[in-house]
Amino acid sequence: MVAEKRFPNQGEKPVIVVDRLTAGYGENIILEDVQLEVYPGEILVIVGGSGCGKSTLMKQMIGLNLPFSGKVLVNGINVHTEDETERGKLRREIGVAFQAGALFGSMTLGENVALPLQEYTNLPEDEINRIVRMKLGMVNLAGYENYLPDELSGGMQKRAGLARAMALDPMVLFFDEPSAGLDPVTAVELDILIKSINAGMEITMVVITHELQSIFNIAHRVIMLDKEARGVIAAGDPRYLKEQAQDPRVHNFFNRLPARLKERNF
């Protein structure tokens, strides 16, 4: 482990606790004994090469897949709880912005964002519409409520997905590869949006990405996973990791050096 710099609210009661989590698919163990805390208000970025278990870890944290052993607590609630009331509470605390937006193609943007509000609150229609307009405004999509998702560009779909994820003002927002497939300018715009929402609403954010630029832009703290180690091999401020990391895997990742390239000595 590399020594780390301070990040927001370190030492406060963590929002997410991943406790000795072992998970995988079928017989395959991908993560073993992972221990992780996410503190309120921070942007935690999970990085690592392909197949290192980033997505597996996120799916565990949002309760989509069952772990082999260990547990994940979000705001003190086990994400794999069977209790209906607890689960309802949990669903309101978590928002997920999926890689391609995962908007429902048969609904307009407005209907997509309104869906969680209709399900989890008892607000009347016009109040919901007003909140939907506000949320779309937050992601710079004001006026697009009657558009269908496939009439929009990839970047807009992602932003709309973010608006839907934020519909209930969750405590934690998860992002799966927010800048994947976006042009550099749009990607930076999305980074700025993520940062401003984090700063304004103090939402805790867990972001999966391997875009270095984006990592340096948004991360308060980075954890790096590794395929062979089946867990976290480094954690800390990304700039610090880039300069100071001793572990070659970490150093190579943050300095864009493929491991093999160095051995060959051109």
Next chain:
Amino acid sequence: MEKLTIEGLTAVAEDTESIPEFAIGLEGVKGKPIRLSISGRIELDNLLSFRSELENFFERMVPASITLDLAGLEYVDSAGALALIDFKSEAKELEIPFNFENASKKIKGVMSLIDPEALTLASRRPEERPPGFFILVGETARLLWKDFYNLQSFLGDLLYALAYCLRHPHTLRWGDILLYMTRSGVEALPILSMMSLGTGAVIAFMSALQLKQLGAIEYVAPLVAIAVVKELGPLLTAILVSGRSGSAFAAEIGTMKVKEEVDALSTMGFEPVRFLSVPKVLASIIVLPLLTLYSMFFCIAGGFLVGVYLLDLTAFSYIDQTMKNVTLFDLVASLIKSVVFAVVVAGVGCQRGFEVRGGAEAVGTMTTSAVVTSLFIIVMIDGAFAIVLHYIR
């Protein structure tokens, strides 16, 4: 403290301890500067009561100016911030001086994310109104014509691709043909035998009820045989294959279309129709007549079981009557008909797959459309066959 009576819609809202509370303190008198101090929490769950608390505030109090003291406000979510901003906009409209006081960094942060212009901005596209009657009729006619045109042009493509493959048999993908023969042929056998056996038995039984009254019970066997060989066998089989395989073809090609796999084929120099449709259509052409024969056999077997065990006909006379009334002409005509049905079912399935634009919903719509369209065309063709065959004989 404000007591709230929000009827919970969900498990969360029903949970009494989780309903947040707020309080509004008022200093000042009607017509003079007024100071409101808000404390507690304003969020989605108590938004309505907060709004109603402030409703008609300006008419009631006619304030000279308003100061909103947020010092006691513990938490406000974006919906709550929206309510505060709306309150401010209302004051602005009435030209009443308004200011927030003691807003914490967090509350300021949430409010800064809300763009007041976005709330009033006109929608870029007005909500769609249902079209008028004439527009609806015209649009439907246009779509029907377009659909007819597309089907014809696909049929052209398909026939061309089939002809090409027959001239160059090495370009045929035999592996695929075998795969689709298994899927829409072999795997259909259990359900087809069940359906046919049942249908044959029911026809025999129901017709026997009527024929008995006329003392013509021995006509059950010819009735079943003629009905099955001339009409029911091909029709039943085509309907089943359309439901099982036509829809599967549409869904498969449709999903490939959504995932840009069809575009990938084109760029690699493969003709999508030849690559994807020809194996399916050829497999259906081979398999459907065989399934039709199989279905006929089981229909007659069903009739036979009812005839022998329930109607006291002898096995010999039932078979004899069946053989005498089925002609080779009828059988061949039916098999030719089933080849045409095969082209329709597989062709329409593939065509509908290629029509998919967009996402998951379009795949569903086109799969449905594949079955509905092919059934419609099958019925039309069946009618045409009946008339033509009648005059040929």
